[in-house]
Amino acid sequence: MTTRNPRATLFAASALAVFLLAPVSGGAETRTESVIVQAPSFHEALNAVNEVGGTITHQLGIIRAVSAELTSDQIRALEDSAVRLRIHSNSTAELTGKGSKGGRGAGGSGGGGGAAGNTYYPGLIGADRLHAEGVTGHGVTIAVLDSGLWPDSDVLLRPDGGLRFLGSYDVLTGKVNGASDAYGHGTHVTGIALSRRSGQNGFDGIAPNADLVFVRAFDETGRGTYANVIAGLQWILDHRDTYGIRVANLSFSAEPQSYYWDDPINQAVMELWRSGIVIVASAGNRGPKAMTIGVPGNLPYVITVGAMTDNFTPEDPADDVLASFSSAGPTVEGFVKPELVAPGGHARALMDKQSTIAKDHPEFHDGAYYFQMSGTSQAAAVVTGTVALMLEQSPQLTPDEVKYRLMAAAQPAQFGSGSPVYTVFQQGAGLVQAYNAVHSTASGSVNQSMDIDLDIAGILHYRGPADAYAKRGKNGGFTFFLRDANGNPVEDDGYLWNDQYVFQDGFMWNDGYLWNDGFLWNDGYLWNDGFLWNDGYLWNDGYLWNDLHTEALFTESWVEQE
Structure with a gap:
């Protein structure tokens, strides 16, 4: 199985590059790492960190956790705790950017200057x-x-x-x-x-x-x-x-x-x-x-x-x-x-x-x-x-x-x-x-087969209807498709994808096309361990958010203006 090396990354999604570091402080003997400690309850997480002498930086009751600065010895002590704890690396992200396609500047759509300029997006979606x-x-x-x-x-x-x-x-x-x-x-x-x-x-x-x-x-x-x-x-x-x-x-x-x-x-x-x-x-x-x-x-x-x-x-x-x-x-x-x-x-x-x-x-x-x-x-x-x-x-x-x-x-x-x-x-x-x-009067709802309360509680989790099969040939890759509620492949127009991008234009965004399943593809089914992607799309099964020594990572830079 091909495994990924998961890393905690945050970046603003407007075309921004991400630079990750695992924050540390102190010398060799007092080196600390910024981590998130999660427990069955917020107070258990708080008490566990206090007991090992960690420095709490954030109280994160929303996920029954705290973030803290901990030494490696303190982390090991938490790993040996009688309380069921999960330790997540609290990585940092840096947001940077780069230039534009074709040298287009700020006046490329709507002009410039100090006067109120015109933007195009309200008109594009009918908000005007x-x-x-x-x-x-x-x-x-x-x-x-x-x-x-x-x-x-x-x-x-x-x-x-x-x-x-x-x-x-x-x-x-x-x-x-x-x-x-x-x-x-x-x-x-x-x-x-x-x-x-x-x-x-x-x-x-x-x-x-x-x-x-x-x-x-x-x-x-x-x-x-x-x-x-x-x-x-x-x-x-x-x-x-x-x-x-x-x-x-x-x-x-x-x-x-x-x-x-x-x-x-x-x-x-x-x-x-x-x-x-x-x-x-x-x-x-x-x-x-x-x-x-x-x-x-x-x-x-x-x-x-x-x-x-x-x-x-x-x-x-x-x-x-x-x-x-x-x-x-x-x-x-x-x-x-x-x-x-x-x-x-x-x-x-x-x-x-x-x-x-x-x-x-x-x-x-x-x-x-x-x-x-x-x-x-x-x-x-x-x-x-x-x-x-x-x-x-x-x-x-x-x-x-x-x-x-x-x-x-x-x-x-x-x-x-x-x-x-x-x-x-x-x-x-x-x-x-x-x-x-x-002005819609549609009365439907997504996620009808899913229970968010049970999902949050960790009792039940869900999968979607997408599946894939490997393409033959030296280039390999996958073709993605949907399965209906009965598990049968749906291979109609718009539901089958060979992972290619269409670069041509000359088409319109309009409402003449009706998806044929009433958005059943925006629902979920009970998670089953038998539902697995092909190798290369899974993390190591042993990965439990406990790899604290996150190395520096550089990913994509700004996208060009389009």
Whole structure:
């Protein structure tokens, strides 16, 4: 069996490279490692670390854990503890970037300068039509967990001048109700979701009247840790009722290191979904190859978003394509991902020109307010704003119902013959359509055969309907397909994929194609140890998140603008 060397990785999914380090401190005799210690209960984890003399850095009750600085002797003592403990490496991630295709600068879509520029994504998904009808996200609070927020009026205030910034938490400093973003990524994502700035074509943001809370979990260099992210998710859950949080944007991604239910970030995200918060996650920028969806996008209990691009011609939908960097499914557990795609190419949004990203890449900043960036981070922000519009119109919807309506309203890319251009493993149900989703009366729900309570408790886990068989020939590889509820292969158009990317254009994203199974592929079945991928897609069965000596790792850099 070919095994992977799993590593804890976090990166902002807008085309950002990841640099991993296992943090250490002290000399040879006092060297410590930053770890997450998980137990059957939070207090057992807390007591276990205190008993061995460790230094606790975060209390992570949301996953019954603490993060701590421990020496190797203290780690060995925990491993010998009578309490059933799991020890996870708390790695750090650094977010960096690179240049653009074809030398296109910040004016590539919508112009530049200090005046309010025009963005294309509200019009691409029909959000501009909703704005004209008065549907703008009013009364819905969006939580964004990212690198911070530049305190510009376009994100702090509503169009009428009222304050929409309800609160914030800086995990790194412990401060509340502040606003700063030395890195820039968080502001860019937030602007796409809800900026109130308007140009000749209307609002720039998808949900310009939505309220906002912000959690800073990445520092001024774009670095974060598992513990910081989990602590931020804990804060969102704890303040759900205080601020009326209905949807959370997670525009970062980590390379999966275990099954979805074992990942500490995923465990925290599952708690938010169970509480009624819709989670929108970026798919990642490791496409176009199969099985490249990151954490937490590999969770069945989130809305995972890939990216498409208008090819720098927002007025001409005929040449729109799936972004080549957009990560594709299925997941190791056989779930179809992403659920949707959204505009994520050369997205133009708010960013302080003094932020790290803008100074590193000044050619993409207009010198005033806007920066241009590509990635599934931006696509996820588009869907986050769309969810806010849906919940304004239909506040009774559960996360599973929101996800179903989004998928039912989406429009897949099709050839002139009517057959889908991309498979469900690449485009999910298709391009998000805000107008159709908001006015949808679809009454279905995803994950109907799954029990999230039992999943969180570790009693039952689930697999999806995807399967694969090895291709013959010297190049090898796999062909991916779905199985129906009876285990029979479904090999219709759009369900069979040989892991190739279509580079041509000349097709349309429209609603003339109907997926023939009612989205049964967005459900799960009881996990069975007999459900195994071919060698090369599995981790070592002995891997239990206890490899603490994580080596330095470099992965993909920024994707080019598309």
